[in-house]
Amino acid sequence: MRGEASRIADRESRDSLAPKLRDTREDAWRIGNELFKITSVLDHTLPLERALTDPSRPVADKVAVLNELFQGNEHPMTMEIMTDLVARRWSRARDIANAVEDFGVDAMMYYADATDSTLQVSIELSQLHSALLTLPVVRAKLYDDQATSESRVKLFREVFDGKGLNKITMRLAEHATCNLRRRRYLETIQWLINKFSRHMGESMVTVTTATPLTKEQVDRLTDIYSAKAGRPVHINSVVDPSVLGGMRIQVGDEVTDNTVVAQLQNLHRTVKAGTN
Incomplete structure (x- = not known):
């Protein structure tokens, strides 16, 4: 079960970025796949989760970690989602992976909408x-x-x-x-x-x-x-x-x-x- 801070972070992030993610239409397929891969990386790399959720660490440092992770190969919307998530407070380090997965499923649903499926x-x-x-x-x-x-x-x-x-x-x-x-x-x-x-x-x-x-x-x-x-x-x-x-x-x-x-x-x- 997610703590209150994580629930708020997840909800506010998705409410904020949902319109932009929906507007990516067919690109949402690529974004969803990227987010699922990131979910897996986070699940299997606890030090990375901690680095991205450490409240004492400047957001700029966390974004630098993301840039090193992606190496410029990610869709801009994927980077925007991740940048938003690492700027928020989380009850537990592993909760950020749950939020990334939620976004991945949302992306797949928006792609389904865009392809009438x-x-x-x-x-x-x-x-x-x-x-x-x-x-x-x-x-x-x-x-x-x-x-x-x-x-x-x-x-x-x-x-x-x-x-x-x-x-x-x-x-x-x-x-x-x-x-x-x-x-x-x-x-x-x-x-x-x-x-x-x-x-x-x-x-x-x-x-x-x-x-x-x-x-x-x-x-x-x-x-x-x-x-x-x-x-x-x-x-x-x-x-x-x-x-x-x-x-x-x-x-x-x-x-x-x-x-x-x-x-x-x-x-x-x-x-x-x-x-x-």
């Missing part, structure tokens, strides 16, 4: 999540920190190449296994799904169920949420057998959880509170 990528990430739920051995290997990142990426490509996935979906999925960042693979894919859902706002309704929705259920949910939003919405169906039954519905940041698991958890909390 945002909805496609969101759907594909959900399909990938559902597919991996039925492939426990593959899933385990994709977050095996004893294996090399190259072998994990190779495995992902062996399983999913030829499936017609958008290159943005492929890049995000490969980033998730190339740099594990102390997360399980499906957790990262779900995090990406949530980010795309928030990015699309009320145009995307993510419905998680234990079994696939029927066409009639999808049509009914589409009618209900299109009427609420005042415009057509897309139902993003995610299959997760672990919810047992019921539905979890996410619209932007709002989540309504009526799954069996959620009800059992609520019952457990109620019983526990009653015995205290």
Whole structure:
């Protein structure tokens, strides 16, 4: 969990630079890839993280470190993002890598917007999540920190190449296994799904169920949420057998959880509170 200073730094930086990053359009693909590489470098180089987040160190010195790191090969927007981040205060040194990764995902979403593929990528990430739920051995290997990142990426490509996935979906999925960042693979894919859902706002309704929705259920949910939003919405169906039954519905940041698991958890909390 990030400290208050890091949350403020991350939010203010992204709010400030989002319009500029969005305006890079097709260049956002290059920027996102550069930011993912920087995330990995930071994750594996604690002294660099400390140097870039040391509050006693002048910002000019930190920018000099960035210049030495990039050697003039970075996109100007990448440098602007990094310069902004190193000028802010962070609760912990490693939090700056989280912020860089956030920007990397934002760049990929803006590239998806520029290439009219945002909805496609969101759907594909959900399909990938559902597919991996039925492939426990593959899933385990994709977050095996004893294996090399190259072998994990190779495995992902062996399983999913030829499936017609958008290159943005492929890049995000490969980033998730190339740099594990102390997360399980499906957790990262779900995090990406949530980010795309928030990015699309009320145009995307993510419905998680234990079994696939029927066409009639999808049509009914589409009618209900299109009427609420005042415009057509897309139902993003995610299959997760672990919810047992019921539905979890996410619209932007709002989540309504009526799954069996959620009800059992609520019952457990109620019983526990009653015995205290």
